[in-house]
Amino acid sequence: MSSLVPVLEARGVSKSYRSRHRSVQALDGVSLAVPAGATLGVVGESGSGKSTLARLLLALDQPTEGTVLYRGAQVSGRRERELVEFRRRVQIVFQDPMSSLDPRMRVYDLLAEPLRALAVPGDQGERVAELLASVELPADAARRYPHQFSGGQRQRIAIARALGPSPEVLVADEPVSALDVSVRAQILNLLASLVRDFNLTLVFISHDMAVVRHLCRSVAVLYRGHLVETGPTHQIYRSPQHEYTRELLAAVPRVRTERVRAH
Amino acid sequence: MTLLSVRDLTVSAPGGLALVDGVSLDIEKGERVGLIGESGSGKSLTALAVMGLLGEELKATGHVFFGNEDLFAASERRRCQLRGDAISMIFQEPMMALNPTMRVGKQVGETLRIHRGLGRRAAARAAVDLLGRVELPDPQRCAMMYPHELSGGQRQRVMMAIAISCDPDVVLADEPTTALDVTVQRRVLELLDRLVAEEHCALLLITHDLAVVSEMCDRVVTMYGGRVVEVGPAARMLTSPAHPYTEALLETSLAVSVDAPSDGVLPAIAGSVPAAGAFPTGCPFRDRCPRRTEACEVTPPLAGDGTHAVACWWPIAQPVAGTSTR
Amino acid sequence: MTVVVVEAAGARSRAGLWRWARNPSAVVGGTLVGLVVLTALVSLVWTPYPPLAVDPSHTLARPSWAHLFGTDEYGRDVLSRVMAGSRISLYAGVVSVLVATAVGVPAGLLAAERGGIPAQVVLRLSDILYAFPALLAAITLSAALGASTTTAMLAIGIAFIPVFVRVTRSNALVVLGSDYVLAARAYGRRPLAILRRHVLPNIATTVIAQMSLLFSLAILAEAGLDYLGLGTTPPTASWGNMIETGQTYLSQDPLLSVWPGIAIFVAVLGFTLLGEGIAELRNARLGRSA
Secondary structure (H helix, E strand, O other): OHHHOOOEEEEEEEEEEEOOOOEEEEEEEEEEEEOOOOEEEEEOOOOOOHHHHHHHHOOOOOOOEEEEEEOOEEOOOOOHHHOHHHHHHEEEEOOOOOOOOOOOOOHHHHHHHHHHHOOOOOOHHHHHHHHHHHOOOOHHHHHOOHHHOOHHHHHHHHHHHHHOOOOOEEEEEOOOOOOOHHHHHHHHHHHHHHHHHOOOEEEEEEOOHHHHHHHOOEEEEEEOOEEEEEEEHHHHHHOOOOHHHHHHHHHOOOOOOOOOOOO | OEEEEEEEEEEEOOOOOEEEEEEEEEEEOOOEEEEEOOOOOOHHHHHHHHHOOOOOOOEEEEEEEEOOEEOOOOOHHHHHHHEOOOEEEEOOOHHHHOOOOOOHHHHHHHHHHHHHOOOHHHHHHHHHHHHHHOOOOOHHHHHOOOHHHOOHHHHHHHHHHHHHOOOOOEEEEEOOOOOOOHHHHHHHHHHHHHHHHHHOOEEEEEOOOHHHHHHHOOEEEEEEOOEEEEEEEHHHHOOOOOOHHHHHHHHHHHHOOOOOOOOOOOOOOOOOOOOOOOOOOOOOOHHHOOOOOHHHHOOOOOEEOOOOEEOOOOOOOOOOOOOOOO | OOOOOOOOHHHHHHHHHHHHHHOHHHHHHHHHHHHHHHHHHHHHHOOOOOOOOOOHHHOOOOOOOOOOOOEOOOOOEHHHHHHHHHHHHHHHHHHHHHHHHHHHHHHHHHHHHHOHHHHHHHHHHHHHHHHOOHHHHHHHHHHHHOOOHHHHHHHHHHHHHHHHHHHHHHHHHHHHOOHHHHHHHHOOOOHHHHHHHHHHHHHHHHHHHHHHHHHHHHHHHHHHHHHOOOOOOOOOOOHHHHHHHHHHOOOOOOHHHHHHHHHHHHHHHHHHHHHHHHHHHHHHHHHHHO
8 A cells, every 4th residue: 555655755846046147947847756675876067956956855955846756645846754664764875975074074973973963763873884885884984084084985884874864765866976986896896785685765866877777677767857757767768758868868878899999 | 290299208196106008109290199097097198198288296207209399308398388278188178177257258368368379369269260250149249248158058159269369289178068968069079170180280089988989080099907908990999909998998888879779788897997006016907807828917017009009918819910819 | 814904003193193283373373372371381480570560760662681571651560461461362352263163063053954944044143243344333332342362252243144154054054955964864863963973063163263363363352452552451461452552652651552463473373374274174174085
């Protein structure tokens, strides 16, 4: 019964930002349902509105039109104090782990913050140690500051922080775009195993069709604030329907080992 | 004759820490060389040292021959003459490399005024031509705009217009498309490909994306820990690499593919690139290498035949016939 | 798998000390400020002579072993008075900077966090205050409350409020726009907690550097108000009124104004350099971690 209600849903959400001279329509009537246990890739380039969608799904921003629902209950427009349970259940990882970790906090405090803010029961120290272990960081990492870690390690810290309140939905906004190729693979492996081990529902936002194909079972393609195509991953990659999806797929550079470049 | 020859280039931080450690590489006339490796492997520093654009704090030793001329022995005046003229550079973040308070046309024309002695009018006309050549829509109007009024891809096109303005012999491109969207990257790569072909100039393409290298380059140089660990023809390096590091990079790139993703766990290199100064002695990669033995505590020399060389005691496919160690 | 931690934890604090020691502004500024503070502390328990003790037989004496800086028109020991005057200057600096910080920083935070109409109100008020001549404010205040050190400090403190509003707001806006604040909102931190836990620690260095710079300006301004008779009143020793009396006797004893002048110079230079040093160190660290 509960599986029929999507865990996270956007219903006709639009968002426009007013700058001094004009108003920019970041999202235009996007409807998207994320069933429990789904791994959904939201693909789009800069200006597609994908980060705006992430903020709306997390109720960090108000849609100008439409609603965001968590298990059928509206979360958009709610007061922060009514969202405590929602915040425990839905967490986010950002693109740049340097800017998403307060440079003046030790890793212990970074990981303990959500536990304190959301009054997560249980022993804090134990939980922090557990979280570090789950992202494969050594326990003594807790005493250090973010700048003492490499990019990949920082992203592990950010993921551990998001896992703190034991969420059921993880929204990841371009979590590997700022990382090197080899580190990217480590983080993708980690995300895949966390999704499996903790039964996470994953909303993975990315511009990278290859990464999305690897991690997600369904895909939504955003283009200039519109949802242009959605469907199961294998279907979209095999026979993309929308012009833009085709262009996205064709544009990805491929390792061409079979031929020597012709001059 | 070799166009650009880097010999034993070492870049050191204050205190003597070597960030680039004895790098040698050659670029022939019209050749396209891809320089690959993760961040922190010394790729960008190598390019900046060749340009003579290292910060005050970093010290470069060794030789960079442009033709017969040793650039490190040349006067600053001479280097300025060559910079932007015979040797030009494209940066990853065009927003940082462009002057935000100067109109685009003026910035493109500036190089021509400096190196070709063009007058204001002539430079402005040439700038519009160049903006057209990099396929910016309405070059006349673009020339009057400021960098912030352009998109990321358009700014990178402006950088490319500046880079080719004086018909360079070699262009150093440092991650030119990394900050761009996939569809924009595709178009910018196609443009770079075309411009380099039209100008008959050589290209040093610095990137961590092996797919980009495989589409653009004839030869590949792998760097790790400030050293060249493998160099060879692209066709060979991207099918049967000899260095475990090149292989690991290739495996990862192949596994995360848009065409056929690998199921399950992706091949990844254990650990991460250490900070400068924290690399192990001997082979810099040995901590992360699945093939390491005690022998790796001694630095392996870069050895091989004339086209393919590797710095590894246990290479995967020995490039020199008859000396197999496996 | 093995994870290599990039840098040892202890290295950070040691590196911090080392950077501090290698920054000439910070070292010189810190030393001068230390000298002034030490003088003020010593003067609480000991001065060569009581600063207010008159000696009619030795007025306007030249420097000697008995009176290193000489004596003034009442025969009071100038060295003792310069030492005692440092208390007034430091006191003036502390209180006026505290007044400015206590009002300016919260107002700046409010303007940054709320935006919209509250921000407009705060910023316009701050602009009005900025445009209002500080000297006129001092005159008005001393007319209302009488000339005293406290009046002078209040006037200076109020005049500095807009500076703190601006510095706080612009720096807080940067922090509030960062991803880690967004992350904190995503795990349910409320605005006040975000200000306390993320914004304040991250703008602290800038604010402290600004405090140090304004401290030196406050010392200068307090001396100026004393000189004009709007601040500390005789016979209490302050550097400002010492210069003023010294000027009266310029022809008999030109050194009389020079001693407090040097004292002001040392204190102002010290705090200015310290402020610059803090700012430089902060920039160096940000540059390194970027």
